[in-house]
Amino acid sequence: MKIFVSILLFLVPFFLLAQSTNEFRGVWIATVDNIDWPIRGMVDAESQKTEYIRQLDMHKKNGMNAVVVQVRPAADAFYPSQYEPWSQWLTGVQGKAPSPYYDPLEFMIDEAHKRGMEFHAWLNPYRANFNIGSASIAPHHITRQHPEWFLTYGDKMYFDPSNRQGQDFVVKVVRDIVKRYKVDAIHMDDYFYPYRLPNKEFPDAAAYKRSGSPLAKGDWRRSNVDSIISKLGIAIKAEKPWVKFGISPFSVWRNKDMDPAGSDTRAGVTNYDDLYANILLWLQKGWIDYVAPQLYLEIGHDKIAYEKMLDWWSRHSYGKHIYIGHGIYRTAERNSWAWKNPKELPEQIRLLRKYPNVQGSIYFSSRSFDKNPNGWNDSLQNNYYKTPAAIPPMEWLPQNGDR
Numbered sequence: 001m002k003i004f005v006s007i008l009l010f011l012v013p014f015f016l017l018a019q020s021t022n023e024f025r026g027v028w029i030a031t032v033d034n035i036d037w038p039i040r041g042m043v044d045a046e047s048q049k050t051e052y053i054r055q056l057d058m059h060k061k062n063g064m065n066a067v068v069v070q071v072r073p074a075a076d077a078f079y080p081s082q083y084e085p086w087s088q089w090l091t092g093v094q095g096k097a098p099s100p101y102y103d104p105l106e107f108m109i110d111e112a113h114k115r116g117m118e119f120h121a122w123l124n125p126y127r128a129n130f131n132i133g134s135a136s137i138a139p140h141h142i143t144r145q146h147p148e149w150f151l152t153y154g155d156k157m158y159f160d161p162s163n164r165q166g167q168d169f170v171v172k173v174v175r176d177i178v179k180r181y182k183v184d185a186i187h188m189d190d191y192f193y194p195y196r197l198p199n200k201e202f203p204d205a206a207a208y209k210r211s212g213s214p215l216a217k218g219d220w221r222r223s224n225v226d227s228i229i230s231k232l233g234i235a236i237k238a239e240k241p242w243v244k245f246g247i248s249p250f251s252v253w254r255n256k257d258m259d260p261a262g263s264d265t266r267a268g269v270t271n272y273d274d275l276y277a278n279i280l281l282w283l284q285k286g287w288i289d290y291v292a293p294q295l296y297l298e299i300g301h302d303k304i305a306y307e308k309m310l311d312w313w314s315r316h317s318y319g320k321h322i323y324i325g326h327g328i329y330r331t332a333e334r335n336s337w338a339w340k341n342p343k344e345l346p347e348q349i350r351l352l353r354k355y356p357n358v359q360g361s362i363y364f365s366s367r368s369f370d371k372n373p374n375g376w377n378d379s380l381q382n383n384y385y386k387t388p389a390a391i392p393p394m395e396w397l398p399q400n401g402d403r
Contacts, residue, residue, distance in 0.1 A: 021389040021390065022392040023359065023360045023361075023390075023392065024065070024321070024360025024361065024362070024392055025063055025064045025065050025360055025361060025385060025389060026120070026323065026360070026361070028070075028122070028365045028366065029068065029069045029070065029365065029366040030073075030364075030366070031069070031073055031087065031089050032074065032124075033089065033130065035365060036365050036366040036367045037055060037366065038051060038052075043090075043092050043098075044099075045099060045101070046100070048098070049107060055366050056112065057115075058370075059117075060117065061377075062377050063386065063388065063389070064385070065116065065117050065118065065388075065389055066112075066118040066120060066184075066362075066391065067108075067366075068120040068122050068187050068362060069108055069119065069121065069122055071105055071177070072087075072121075072122075072123040072124060072173065073087060073124055073130070074087075074135070075127070075128040075141065075143070078090055079104060079105035079177070079181070081173070081176065083142075083173050084142065084173060085138035085140060085141055088135065094135070094136040094138040095141075105181055106181065109181060109183065113182070118184040120184060120187040120244075121177055121183040121187065122188070122189065123173075123174065123177075123186065125159070125191075126159045126194075127157075128157045128159055129150075131156065132156065132157060142169065143157055146166075146169075149165060151203050151204060151207075152203070153194055153200070154200070161192070161221065161224040161228070162204060162207045162208070162211060162220070162221075167231060168231075170228060170232075171232055171235050174235060175238075178240055184243065184244060185244035185245065185246055185289075185290075187247075187248065188246075188247050188248070189247075190248060190249050190250045190271075190275065191275075192225050192275045193225070195269060195274070195275070204221075218273070221276035222272070222277075224276070225277055225278070226282070229288065230287050232245065233245050233286075233287040233288060241398050242397050242399060244289040244290060245288045245290075246291065246321075247277075247282065247290075247291055247292070248292040248325055248362070249271050249277055249291065249294065250269060250275060250294055251267070251293050251295050251296065251309050251325075252265050252269070252270045252271065252304060253270060253271050253280060253312075253316070254270050254271070255267055258270070258273065261280075263308060263309060263312040264312075265303060265304045265308065265309070266303040266304070280318070283317065283318040283320050284318050289394055289396075289397065290321035290322065290323060290394075292322075292324070292325050292362050293309065293322070294327070295324050295326065295348075296326070296327025296330065298336075298338035298339065298344055299338075299348065301338075310324065310352055315357075317357045319396075321359045321360075322358045323359060323361060324348070324358060324362070325361075325362050325363075326345060326348060327339075327364055328345060342374040346376075346383075349384050359392040360389075
């Protein structure tokens with residue numbers, strides 16, 4: 001009996017640990033260009049519902065507790081909106097409603113919540129026309145209503161980040177979603193000022209001159225992005241204080257050779273210097289609730305090593321949550337040899353769990369799991385995510401009163 005009691009006492013802490021696990025386990029579901037959902041050409045509403053449920057059930061089986069679904073990829077909507085037209089990636093033609101009619105966003109939220117999963121509504125803030133030569137653009141699309149708000153760069157059209165009317169329009173779109181839908185979070189990715197095109201400057205010289213700003217151009221651009229992030233944070237919390245606001249930036253804030261506070265990396269692009277997204281400021285100011293850096297490169301990478309970036313972000317959370325973005329899509333890339341290694345993802349998970357300031361993971365992207373790459377579905381189900389996990393609480397937010 002004494003031996004039994006001793007064994008029981010030894011096991012109790014481990015049992016309690018397993019039962020009280022808090023870890024964010026999310027998946028990005030990309031709709032732009034039909035990357036994940038709906039499958040290209042799948043315009044029938046019932047088929048769309050069936051496919052979404054299939055993906056959701058797969059992720060639930062793998063131990064996930066959240067989905068991050070792209071609902072506004074290019075100033076369009078996967079829901080009925082008074083501000084923006086139906087997305088072309090939903091029905092094939094921008095402005096065309098689904099048939100038979102349904103509200104995809106309401107449906108997707110309900111299905112996620114039925115399974116005990118959070119739903120984070122993913123929006124792109126500035127992209128307005130994904131491909132000028134081929135995109136379907138409705139007559140009432142905002143680029144046709146207010147062409148003066150937009151700038152063309154390469155084959156895409158973007159909101160001018162310095163245009164305050166454009167900013168306020170985006171804020172209205174986001175506030176409308178938060179007001180009408182039971183989203184758990186608003187989520188934005190890494191596309192702020194666009195990634196640089198070779199030998200081509202973003203065409204905002206005239207806007208900069210008109211502004212009369214005393215700031216250097218780079219600082220002025222950063223202040224423009226700061227402005228919309230601040231406005232969005234205020235609007236979201238004014239509508240529903242419990243709804244989270246998260247950003248998924250490119251992996252590197254700044255290289256150490258540019259800033260002593262930067263990371264030990266040699267990235268050709270950085271958030272601060274190229275995308276004009278000062279993520280650390282947003283965390284410091286409390287404008288956002290979580291950051292999900294896209295650490296899509298492998299352990300030991302010669303320029304942007306996963307383990308170095310993991311450590312750097314863990315030291316720059318400012319009390320907010322960090323969810324690591326894993327690039328499992330890279331298993332399909334012919335020359336990504338590190339991602340052919342079955343040990344790559346498990347080791348990434350083991351490493352991040354060593355950091356108390358890192359609360360979980362998000363995987364890009366959903367359909368990458370369809371083929372059980374490197375047996376990782378099995379690894380998650382039978383090992384790393386075998387024990388169900390609750391979403392880590394954010395103590396600075398009130399309790400969700402909308403579910």
